[in-house]
Amino acid sequence: MKRFALIGAAGYIAPRHMKAIKDTGNRLVAALDPNDSVGVIDNYFPDADFFIEFERFDRHIDKRRRMGEPVDFVSIASPNYLHDAHIRFALRSGAHALCEKPLVLNPWNVDALIDIEAESGRRVFNVLQLRHHTAIRALRDRVAAAPPDTVFDVDLTYLTSRGHWYGMSWKGDIEKSGGIATNIGVHFFDMLNWVFGPRRGSVVHMHERDVAAGYLEFERARVRWFLSINAAHLPPEVAAAGKRTHRSILIGGEEFEFSEGFTDLHTEVYRDILSGGGYGLADARAAIETVHDIRRGSVVGLKGDYHPFCRR
Numbered sequence: 001m002k003r004f005a006l007i008g009a010a011g012y013i014a015p016r017h018m019k020a021i022k023d024t025g026n027r028l029v030a031a032l033d034p035n036d037s038v039g040v041i042d043n044y045f046p047d048a049d050f051f052i053e054f055e056r057f058d059r060h061i062d063k064r065r066r067m068g069e070p071v072d073f074v075s076i077a078s079p080n081y082l083h084d085a086h087i088r089f090a091l092r093s094g095a096h097a098l099c100e101k102p103l104v105l106n107p108w109n110v111d112a113l114i115d116i117e118a119e120s121g122r123r124v125f126n127v128l129q130l131r132h133h134t135a136i137r138a139l140r141d142r143v144a145a146a147p148p149d150t151v152f153d154v155d156l157t158y159l160t161s162r163g164h165w166y167g168m169s170w171k172g173d174i175e176k177s178g179g180i181a182t183n184i185g186v187h188f189f190d191m192l193n194w195v196f197g198p199r200r201g202s203v204v205h206m207h208e209r210d211v212a213a214g215y216l217e218f219e220r221a222r223v224r225w226f227l228s229i230n231a232a233h234l235p236p237e238v239a240a241a242g243k244r245t246h247r248s249i250l251i252g253g254e255e256f257e258f259s260e261g262f263t264d265l266h267t268e269v270y271r272d273i274l275s276g277g278g279y280g281l282a283d284a285r286a287a288i289e290t291v292h293d294i295r296r297g298s299v300v301g302l303k304g305d306y307h308p309f310c311r312r
């Protein structure tokens with residue numbers, strides 16, 4: 001049984017980590033969050049120690065190490081811009097870091113972590129949960145089995161409506177979240193790279209507070225992508241059905257079905273890591289480079305091969 005600590009325990013995604021730790025037969029021994037709305041801990045690990053101050057959490061983790069009951073993993077579910085600091089804390093504490101997406105905001109943050117990881121003798125793992133999705137894995141196999149010169153035409157649409165709170169929170173602050181393409185899109189950019197091979201080019205058609213769109217070229221695919229958190233972008237039939245999320249991947253004009261199978265992927269991520277697998281710094285790099293280039297690159301406007309939703 002492995003001992004876990006969790007940073008960012010009061011947040012939206014934290015219960016998925018608590019559930020994954022429990023489902024894999026392990027134990028949460030300590031948690032940190034400056035926000036004390038953490039009653040959810042009782043659903044999983046009522047005996048876990050909880051801290052609202054980093055310094056006391058640090059002291060506790062250090063004491064455990066000295067007493068011969070070290071934490072094996074620190075799970076990190078804090079805001080994106082804090083991930084690298086929290087990863088360094090985990091490694092310095094002699095634990096592996098198991099960090100949410102995006103691992104970091106910029107490629108040079110990955111480089112720094114590679115050095116520290118090597119010095120520490122511990123590992124940094126990233127939650128890249130779409131790589132565990134059954135349909136996505138099948139798609140990867142399908143692409144690998146296609147004639148090597150096949151290049152697929154893909155339209156990726158991900159609409160996940162958020163209320164006004166989003167803009168008021170750290171998620172709406174580009175310095176903290178990286179903006180919508182980074183915060184929401186990184187899953188999909190990682191998946192595209194994993195399925196279709198290395199990225200060859202990128203054009204950004206739109207990049208605003210609530211919507212982003214562009215064109216990406218991979219070794220085996222040309223992808224028009226559109227991401228939005230604005231409910232006004234939902235197709236009328238989706239909105240009429242009372243839904244606030246719409247995911248679609250069209251491959252060669254045909255819908256690729258992947259609407260189900262998203263719920264327990266964190267547990268799959270944990271299972272994989274605990275059985276000697278997992279995705280690390282090198283695996284995370286391509287998508288971090290993609291979102292960085294999208295964030296920092298120029299926005300060309302509606303020119304060239306843009307996603308049809310850009311005209312909505």
Ligand code: NAD
Nearest residue numbers: 008010011012013014033034035077078079080100101102
């Ligand atoms: P959230 O804002 O709901 O939770 C973040 C938590 O971190 C909050 O409780 C906040 O108080 C806490 N926090 C802030 N500063 C801290 C600090 N210095 N030390 C410790 N805790 C601190 O956000 P969320 O939606 O739960 O997202 C958390 C992370 O998970 C982000 O990196 C996000 O990108 C990622 N995420 C991943 C998925 C996924 O599907 N894999 C989904 C949502 C979010």
